[in-house]
Amino acid sequence: MSINAYLNFPGNTREVVNFYADAFNLPSPKMITFGDMPQNPDYPLPEEAKNGVMHTRLDINGSPLMFSDTFPGMPYVVGNNISLSYVSPNEEELTNVFHKLKVGGKVVMELQATDWSKLYGQIEDKFGILWQFNLDSGESF
16 A cells, blocks of 8 residues: 655646656656546536546656646646545555545545546545545556
8 A cells, every 4th residue: 555646737747747757767657638538428528628637657766656637627726736645455445544534524536436446536634635545456557
């Protein structure tokens, strides 16, 4: 299990990640865009969001640092653009931590299956910290 930093940017994630990859002498990482994901016809993806980076990561000296663009219309505030990502291969442990941290906070996204994880969710805890929860399937991205 691990806790990783997740950084959000207002549409310039490619530039940020390429800058850090160059600074740390790393290869350019794979990037998943919002447009790469299956689309829900009930919630059409705005054209300006399709090329936005939904997820990418760099491994810097053994520490994963993850990145994404904010979705169009979502607020972006410098200093509040970081969340903590709790990653665990243990579904019961992940679920228990999720339910404990949501007490007094608010659920942003209930734990559920997504295209990238069997179990993923988000909460803002009672102290205002945004947490992402991700079941680690052992696959590397």
